[in-house]
Amino acid sequence: MKLLKESEKRGRPDIVHFSLLEALGSPLNREGLLQVYVHTFNDYVISVAPETRLPRNYERFIGLMEQLFETGKVPQTGQVLLRLERKIMQELIAGIKPTHVIAFSRIGSPMILREVMTKLSAEKRLAAIIGGFPRGHFSQVTTRLANDMVSIDSQMLETWTVISRIIYEYETTISLNKKRLKRPS
Amino acid sequence: MKLLKESEKRGRPDIVHFSLLEALGSPLNREGLLQVYVHTFNDYVISVAPETRLPRNYERFIGLMEQLFETGKVPQTGQVLLRLERKIMQELIAGIKPTHVIAFSRIGSPMILREVMTKLSAEKRLAAIIGGFPRGHFSQVTTRLANDMVSIDSQMLETWTVISRIIYEYETTISLNKKRLKRPS
Numbered sequence: 001m002k003l004l005k006e007s008e009k010r011g012r013p014d015i016v017h018f019s020l021l022e023a024l025g026s027p028l029n030r031e032g033l034l035q036v037y038v039h040t041f042n043d044y045v046i047s048v049a050p051e052t053r054l055p056r057n058y059e060r061f062i063g064l065m066e067q068l069f070e071t072g073k074v075p076q077t078g079q080v081l082l083r084l085e086r087k088i089m090q091e092l093i094a095g096i097k098p099t100h101v102i103a104f105s106r107i108g109s110p111m112i113l114r115e116v117m118t119k120l121s122a123e124k125r126l127a128a129i130i131g132g133f134p135r136g137h138f139s140q141v142t143t144r145l146a147n148d149m150v151s152i153d154s155q156m157l158e159t160w161t162v163i164s165r166i167i168y169e170y171e172t173t174i175s176l177n178k179k180r181l182k183r184p185s
Numbered sequence: 186m187k188l189l190k191e192s193e194k195r196g197r198p199d200i201v202h203f204s205l206l207e208a209l210g211s212p213l214n215r216e217g218l219l220q221v222y223v224h225t226f227n228d229y230v231i232s233v234a235p236e237t238r239l240p241r242n243y244e245r246f247i248g249l250m251e252q253l254f255e256t257g258k259v260p261q262t263g264q265v266l267l268r269l270e271r272k273i274m275q276e277l278i279a280g281i282k283p284t285h286v287i288a289f290s291r292i293g294s295p296m297i298l299r300e301v302m303t304k305l306s307a308e309k310r311l312a313a314i315i316g317g318f319p320r321g322h323f324s325q326v327t328t329r330l331a332n333d334m335v336s337i338d339s340q341m342l343e344t345w346t347v348i349s350r351i352i353y354e355y356e357t358t359i360s361l362n363k364k365r366l367k368r369p370s
Contacts, residue, residue, distance in 0.1 A: 014241045018203060025343040056199045058243040110366045114357065154368045158210040164349040172299065181295045183339045 015132050017061045018160040020054055026167045027180055034167070037092060038132070044069075045087040052081040093145050098127035101146045104166070106156050107137055108149035116150055117169040128166055132159045200317045202246045203345040205239055211352045212365055219352070222277060223317070229254075230272040237266040278330050283312035286331045289351070291341050292322055293334035301335055302354040313351055317344045 016038055028034045029050050038046040046068065055061050064082070068074050074082040093101060100123045102116070120126055129146060131138060143149060152162070171177055201223055213219045214235050223231040231253065240246050249267070253259050259267040278286060285308045287301070305311055314331060316323060328334060337347070356362055 018206065018241075021203065021343070022346065022349070025346055027338055027340070027342070030340065056203075112362055112366065114362075152362070152366075153212055154365050155212070155215065157212070158206070161207065161210055161349065164207070164346065165353050168350050168353060177297055177299075177337070180339050181297065181337075 012134050015159050019163050022160045022164045028167050028171050043088050045085050045092050047083045049081045089142050096127055098125045099123045101127045103129040103146035103149045104162050105149050106151050108151040111150045113152045113169050117173050121173040130162050197319050200344050204348050207345045207349045213352050213356050228273050230270050230277050232268045234266045274327050281312055283310045284308045286312045288314040288331035288334045289347050290334050291336050293336040296335045298337045298350055298354050302358045306358040315347050
């Protein structure tokens with residue numbers, strides 16, 4: 001599963017910070033089954049390696065982002081964990097080659113998340129687009145890229161809440177929780 | 186459902202910050218069906234009113250916590266949102282009067298979260314205890330207070346991840362997602 005988030009529509013790096021911590025700490029990511037991208041309003045894309053361990057401290061996270069926007073990658077030497085590129089949404093999605101693209105938006109079709117994820121469980125490469133902006137909706141471009149646009153609550157939920165729920169339901173759909181519980185710790 | 190977290194075993198207010206944001210932003214809390222407490226290692230209990238809107242900014246959250254530990258409540262006038270009291274875990278649990286207490290720990294019995302929550306769905310007042318410390322396990326006192334102690338993954342998960350999954354499964358168990366989707370936004 002690919003997770004994409006448009007962010008900084010009005011500059012809220014705290015949303016990106018929490019959301020990345022949620023995604024990277026998930027069992028799905030630890031199994032190497034998740035690839036996270038952050039797409040910014042001004043068409044930068046940050047590719048986040050699954051092995052990335054982000055600082056929990058917000059100021060240190062901001063420092064890391066500043067370094068990334070200055071130099072294009074973090075760290076400077078060795079395996080790249082964060083990479084910055086100029087890329088519009090169409091290029092990003094085209095590069096991922098998803099079998100299905102689902103976008104989550106309060107103005108999408110009201111659907112139960114569990115039912116949505118069950119229906120999509122056979123997709124080989126599922127891309128999920130989650131808005132990371134405090135208000136507003138996806139651009140028309142993004143909307144057109146999605147095969148479905150669904151709403152999982154009648155109120156706006158926090159970006160990190162939506163992300164954690166999608167990841168958890170996807171894990172359940174592929175029985176990852178059962179597989180992991182059977183393994184010795 | 187009551188959510189309790191022991192924290193600051195080694196001083197990690199960032200865990201409390203993220204965890205409270207997860208819990209307070211959830212549909213369960215917005216419906217007034219969740220009450221969150223933070224129990225600290227040195228036996229302080231913070232009661233968090235469901236209406237509380239915490240700062241997303243970490244420094245401002247720390248400032249709020251400092252104010253709370255100086256004066257015992259936040260805000261100083263009007264409806265109290267955060268209240269600090271000296272209280273041991275036994276007193277806290279006794280005051281909540283739960284019909285069932287479940288603790289989540291990596292050394293608990295391995296169980297699928299969905300099955301656990303389905304089994305507990307008839308409980309009128311369910312208390313869940315989630316560790317908020319970076320390492321170590323619950324004290325014997327806490328362990329004895331719990332009717333069950335379960336492990337939902339073979340690896341240690343982040344506190345906020347466990348909290349978001351428990352809340353989401355509980356919401357699903359009581360069909361809160363279906364009820365909310367039917368409502369006009």
